[in-house]
Amino acid sequence: MTDLPTPAASRLRAPSWRDSRLLVGVLLVVLATVLGALVVARADDRAPVWAAAHAVTPGQRLTADDLTVVRVQLGDTSSGYLPADRALPADTYAVRELRAGELVPRTAVGSAASVGVQQVALQVDATSAAALSRGTLVDVYVNRPQEGTGGVGVARYAGPERVLERVSVAGVAEEDAVLAGAEQTRPVRVMVPRDAVRDLVAAVDDGARITLVPVPGGTS
Numbered sequence: 001m002t003d004l005p006t007p008a009a010s011r012l013r014a015p016s017w018r019d020s021r022l023l024v025g026v027l028l029v030v031l032a033t034v035l036g037a038l039v040v041a042r043a044d045d046r047a048p049v050w051a052a053a054h055a056v057t058p059g060q061r062l063t064a065d066d067l068t069v070v071r072v073q074l075g076d077t078s079s080g081y082l083p084a085d086r087a088l089p090a091d092t093y094a095v096r097e098l099r100a101g102e103l104v105p106r107t108a109v110g111s112a113a114s115v116g117v118q119q120v121a122l123q124v125d126a127t128s129a130a131a132l133s134r135g136t137l138v139d140v141y142v143n144r145p146q147e148g149t150g151g152v153g154v155a156r157y158a159g160p161e162r163v164l165e166r167v168s169v170a171g172v173a174e175e176d177a178v179l180a181g182a183e184q185t186r187p188v189r190v191m192v193p194r195d196a197v198r199d200l201v202a203a204v205d206d207g208a209r210i211t212l213v214p215v216p217g218g219t220s
Contacts, residue, residue: 046071046072046073047071047072047073047074047083047085048069048070048071048084048085049069049070049071049072049074049078049081049082049083049084049103049104050067050068050069050070050082050083050084050088050103050104051068051069051070051101051102051103051104052066052067052068052098052100052101053065053066053067053068053100054066054100054135055097055098055099055100055134055135056097056098056135057097057134057135057168057169057170058094058095058096058097058115058116058117058168058191059093059094059095059115059118059119059170059191060093060094060170061092061112062088062092062109063088067084067088067104069084070084070103072103080105080106080107081103081104081105081106082104082105082106082109091111091112092109092110092111093109093110093111093112093114093115094115095107095109095110095114095115095116096108097135097137099135100135116193116194117167117168117191117192117193117194118191118192118194118197119170119189119191119192120189120190120191120192120200120201121188121189121190122140122187122188122189122190122200122210122212123185123186123187123188123204123210124186124187124188124210124211124212125184125185125186125211126184126185126186128211128212129172129173129185129186129188129212131214132169132172132188132212132214133169133172134169134170134171134172135168135169136168136169136214137166137167137168137169137214138166138167138168138169138190138212138213138214138215139162139165139166139167139212139213139215140162140163140164140165140167140190140200140211140212141161141162141163141210141211141212141213142160142161142163142200142203142208142209142210143157143158143159143161143208143209143210143211144157144158144161144203144206144208145157145158145207145208146158155207157208157209160209160211163199163200163203164192164193164200165215166215167190167191167192167193168190168191169188169189169190169191169212170189170190171188171189172186172187172188173186173187188212190212
């Protein structure tokens with residue numbers, strides 16, 4: 001009986017870097033990675049813009065501490081907001097109030113010359129002032145004194161008149177700043193339109209009582 005030939009076993013060899021199939025595979029992996037990164041980058045078309053880190057009052061100079069960077073998808077409206085991909089100019093002021101977390105529109109900021117309000121300190125009833133904080137929007141009521149008195153040492157007033165609407169509180173003095181006397185008052189700093197400062201100061205100098213009434217929903 002004739003013996004059948006036994007096939008010789010072939011030895012497996014590790015693919016060489018010269019192997020075209022290995023090179024093609026590596027190139028495909030690299031290409032897929034790059035294409036994937038491009039797709040993700042194009043899909044994320046959010047733009048970095050500035051947002052208020054806390055309540056900001058009109059006339060306040062803005063610094064990096066007052067703002068925070070957020071990435072949002074605004075589409076064609078992105079040009080209307082303050083971009084955060086560049087440094088904030090030193091001469092940047094809020095020209096209107098900004099709520100905490102609010103995106104900063106370009107129209108809400110400007111130079112010092114564009115600010116239309118001035119800060120005025122008013123003595124307000126301490127109990128009423130306790131309900132106020134920086135950024136609160138208030139209506140300002142003035143109660144002017146009348147000539148004569150309602151009795152010995154008792155002043156007469158004409159009645160409260162609302163002279164300003166929706167102005168911002170820039171700050172409230174601490175408890176230890178309360179003035180003792182017949183009526184305890186507490187200094188409150190309010191941002192007043194420039195054209196109204198003179199009349200308000202005149203009313204204070206004439207001895208008028210000032211009352212600040214918070215606007216519903218006006219606390220930042």
